[in-house]
Amino acid sequence: xxxxxxxSLLVLTLVVAGSSASFAQQSGTTQYKCxxxxxxxxxxxxxxxxxxxxGKGVYEKTLYVLGSDKKWYPDVKEWYKAVGKKTxxxxxxxxASVAGGDRSVIVLEIDNSKLNKEYKLRFESAVxxxxxxxxxxxxxxxxxxxxxxxxxxxxxxxxxFSPNTSN
Amino acid sequence: MTISVWRYSHLVLAVSSFLLxxxxxxxxxxxxxxxxxQKIQPYRVDTISQLTLAxxxxxxxxxxxxxxxxxxxxxxxxQIKGSDADGKNLTAYIDPQTGKIxxxxxxxxxxxxxxxxxxRSLFLHEAGRxxxxxxxxxxxxxxxxxxxxIIQRQxxxxxxxxxxxxxxxxxxxxxxxxxxxxxxIFVIALSGTYLSLARFGLVGEDKVSPxxxxxxxxxxxxxxxxxxxxxKNTRLADVQTIEFPFSEDxxxxxxxxxxxxxxxxxxxxxxxxSENRYPAAVLLTNLSLDLHTGRTSAIWAIILAVxxxxxxxxIYSGFAITWKRRANRVKNKYSAxxxxxxxxxxxxxGSTFRFAQAIHQQLIKQGEKTFLTxxxxxxxxxxxxxLIALTATYGLGEAPTNAQKFAALVEKYPQPQPxxxxxxxxxxxxxxxxxxxxxEVNQVLAGQPWAVPLVDIHTVxxxxxxxFGLWAEAWSxxxxxxxxxxxxxxxxxxxxxxxxxxxxxxxxxxxxxxxxIRLRARRRRSVTSGDLLAIYPANDHRERxxxxxxxxxxxxxxxxxxxxxxxxGFLHELTPGETIRARVVSNDHxxxxxxxxxxxxxxxxxxxxxxxxxxxxxxxxxxCHLYCGFRQSASxxxxxNFLEASQTTQKLTSLHVAYSREGDRQYVSSLIAHDxxxxxxxxMMKGVVMICGSLAMQKDVxxxxxxxxxxxxxxxxxxxxxxxxILMDCY
Numbered sequence: 001x002x003x004x005x006x007x008s009l010l011v012l013t014l015v016v017a018g019s020s021a022s023f024a025q026q027s028g029t030t031q032y033k034c035x036x037x038x039x040x041x042x043x044x045x046x047x048x049x050x051x052x053x054x055g056k057g058v059y060e061k062t063l064y065v066l067g068s069d070k071k072w073y074p075d076v077k078e079w080y081k082a083v084g085k086k087t088x089x090x091x092x093x094x095x096a097s098v099a100g101g102d103r104s105v106i107v108l109e110i111d112n113s114k115l116n117k118e119y120k121l122r123f124e125s126a127v128x129x130x131x132x133x134x135x136x137x138x139x140x141x142x143x144x145x146x147x148x149x150x151x152x153x154x155x156x157x158x159x160x161f162s163p164n165t166s167n
Numbered sequence: 168m169t170i171s172v173w174r175y176s177h178l179v180l181a182v183s184s185f186l187l188x189x190x191x192x193x194x195x196x197x198x199x200x201x202x203x204x205q206k207i208q209p210y211r212v213d214t215i216s217q218l219t220l221a222x223x224x225x226x227x228x229x230x231x232x233x234x235x236x237x238x239x240x241x242x243x244x245x246q247i248k249g250s251d252a253d254g255k256n257l258t259a260y261i262d263p264q265t266g267k268i269x270x271x272x273x274x275x276x277x278x279x280x281x282x283x284x285x286x287r288s289l290f291l292h293e294a295g296r297x298x299x300x301x302x303x304x305x306x307x308x309x310x311x312x313x314x315x316x317i318i319q320r321q322x323x324x325x326x327x328x329x330x331x332x333x334x335x336x337x338x339x340x341x342x343x344x345x346x347x348x349x350x351x352i353f354v355i356a357l358s359g360t361y362l363s364l365a366r367f368g369l370v371g372e373d374k375v376s377p378x379x380x381x382x383x384x385x386x387x388x389x390x391x392x393x394x395x396x397x398x399k400n401t402r403l404a405d406v407q408t409i410e411f412p413f414s415e416d417x418x419x420x421x422x423x424x425x426x427x428x429x430x431x432x433x434x435x436x437x438x439x440x441s442e443n444r445y446p447a448a449v450l451l452t453n454l455s456l457d458l459h460t461g462r463t464s465a466i467w468a469i470i471l472a473v474x475x476x477x478x479x480x481x482i483y484s485g486f487a488i489t490w491k492r493r494a495n496r497v498k499n500k501y502s503a504x505x506x507x508x509x510x511x512x513x514x515x516x517g518s519t520f521r522f523a524q525a526i527h528q529q530l531i532k533q534g535e536k537t538f539l540t541x542x543x544x545x546x547x548x549x550x551x552x553x554l555i556a557l558t559a560t561y562g563l564g565e566a567p568t569n570a571q572k573f574a575a576l577v578e579k580y581p582q583p584q585p586x587x588x589x590x591x592x593x594x595x596x597x598x599x600x601x602x603x604x605x606x607e608v609n610q611v612l613a614g615q616p617w618a619v620p621l622v623d624i625h626t627v628x629x630x631x632x633x634x635f636g637l638w639a640e641a642w643s644x645x646x647x648x649x650x651x652x653x654x655x656x657x658x659x660x661x662x663x664x665x666x667x668x669x670x671x672x673x674x675x676x677x678x679x680x681x682x683x684i685r686l687r688a689r690r691r692r693s694v695t696s697g698d699l700l701a702i703y704p705a706n707d708h709r710e711r712x713x714x715x716x717x718x719x720x721x722x723x724x725x726x727x728x729x730x731x732x733x734x735x736g737f738l739h740e741l742t743p744g745e746t747i748r749a750r751v752v753s754n755d756h757x758x759x760x761x762x763x764x765x766x767x768x769x770x771x772x773x774x775x776x777x778x779x780x781x782x783x784x785x786x787x788x789x790x791c792h793l794y795c796g797f798r799q800s801a802s803x804x805x806x807x808n809f810l811e812a813s814q815t816t817q818k819l820t821s822l823h824v825a826y827s828r829e830g831d832r833q834y835v836s837s838l839i840a841h842d843x844x845x846x847x848x849x850x851m852m853k854g855v856v857m858i859c860g861s862l863a864m865q866k867d868v869x870x871x872x873x874x875x876x877x878x879x880x881x882x883x884x885x886x887x888x889x890x891x892x893i894l895m896d897c898y
Contacts, residue, residue, distance in 0.1 A: 031255075033235075033250070033413075035235075035413045040376055042368050043368075068274050068275075069280050071280070071281075071284065095256070095258070101376055103410060105236065105248065105249075105413065106256065107250050107255065107256050128292065129292050129293040129296075160413060162413065162414050
């Protein structure tokens, strides 16, 4: 690993740690830039739901949905069963679905109070007429979790985070 | 009715896919308007074709804090994804020169989304996609079989775009539009099929992800974006997407997805880290999408919409054609064994059946036992007295599919009793081999010992009611029974009656002798030698036809006086100054040829009548040779002076006369046999042979010509008949 990379990781960690140290006082939100890299699967574009799960594994909030056609939402089964139907505001946070081999960069807005408290980020991915990966990827919502590169188990190859520079 | 393999498969494919095809075409028409509606939006920047990445990217870097992706869509709208100053997600169309935001992309409308899903998968997911893919494949097969049918109908690939004969609305436009939209429909079907195959992973190759050697990544020398040589050499118009480095780390890089390959570029030095050309399958899929959706060109999208509309029309017109054809199916009241009248039909697309049915119905109405069937069902007809053969010609002078076995069957099943036959050919002069198969049928029948000709072969051009009427008149006259067709088939301009004044009548002493009668029309009408004069001797429905020769602007008939003959008796009694009412029937196929290098005329008895007129009108002095036969020289005497005078004025080149009851006792056919070489030469140099006289003479002469053509020219006489080089008008 190059020197520059190490430095940037260190900076990232410090920034995240810094904000986590101060979140007790500020009950605001932080924006995280998140890159989702897909595997080279063949087929339709994938629908991905990014959700905030609490410590008991219960859906707490939909953070982001990739894919704008509501017709295919039921394909993202677990998420749809739990919150998909009820989430009225999806259109405000939905983007384009992603094809095999592509990547997508999104910005997640996460409540500072949830950090380092046993919450998890769950990425559920589904492709029309193919299987659905309810836990394609789960990342503990901790400072370390958000700094590492996390490998997926389904259509997602990996997810990487970086704090939004403008924040 | 037997139909060809291509027609059968064309129909089967259409029947099996028409529901899905209707749905796919209807939704296809709607979807074609999506690219059109996108194209009219104002996000396209004209300079995009000249801009390079080295010019564009630095500007964008400056204008936006974060860009994760830039894409250029099929409309050449440039779109970026990133985050705005507040860190919110941003997606916008921009001007690549200035970085200015031009607009925010709207989501695909729910309506188009819904129609697209219906078009692709019928809302049935995988199963639906399979059926739609199958439909596209069937459409491909329908296009191929349709093309084969057009080639067959037009007699060859070269004649693909020549004129189409119009049978009826559905048939005509099915073929005309079929030719016009052949290419777009073929493209739709082929690309649709390919997309389905790709969708099911049957043709695709996996995408290869870039392989990057991270240990070899350099962070020096640092260059400006504008100086990256790869960016200088890449035009924005060639870009599909550019993925920007996720962070400023040297291990994060630019990924350039161009039209034909994917590049990864070091974000600090501008070195190319990897380069992958797309496999052919990916390029083909992209091309198929472009062609199938019309997303790159509004004009093509509209062509696709029109072609889809045509598919709907083909479904309608195809079924209309099939329904008509099925309506022509044969229903017989009497069996083949008990019928006096046998009607044989040779037809490829069924239109000839209409005429056959009309005759059939009319005869049944008259209380006759009639049997109607296809040529290929020919067999022994033990009670048959009359045989009427109606046939079209298909391909290059070939038999229609349901008549191909006819010649063999005739040889196999000789009729036990004499049968009086008549052949009627259907066709169009638009095709070079006009009615050739009908001439062949006539030939085959003429060669049978049991077959007695009732009337000369007749042809019907473009289903002309007049042509058909001419045959019907001749037939009813010879069979001595009312006209076998109902009047509605004979619609068309009824020629008016003429009042003609007798100017001369040579009379004859003996019954069985011939005489010449001349008539003058009150008004000058266009009458040509070879036309027919219809007279009504008893002022009732009974009609008699005589060949006209036009001499000195008068109509001359040559008539043999039959004892008790209705027509000949009537004409014989006419004296100069008397008037009669008659009808001139145009007989186009037996006019003197305008452009022939040489004309050979063959006649016996009164059959010489039209030739006398033609010779007198031969002012261009086309080489003209007359072969004629009479019983004795006395019968020839009335023509002798005129013909010898014509020879001196070179309107007639040579004259050959045979007498059957005097001297050498020759028939006209022996004169022809003697000059076989000359006749063959005349035919070879596109000369025309005209035959007029009795059916028996015609039969002998045609048999002889067949031998001459076969031995000296290597072709059948029917070839010359169908090319109007042998013209006949016999009775």
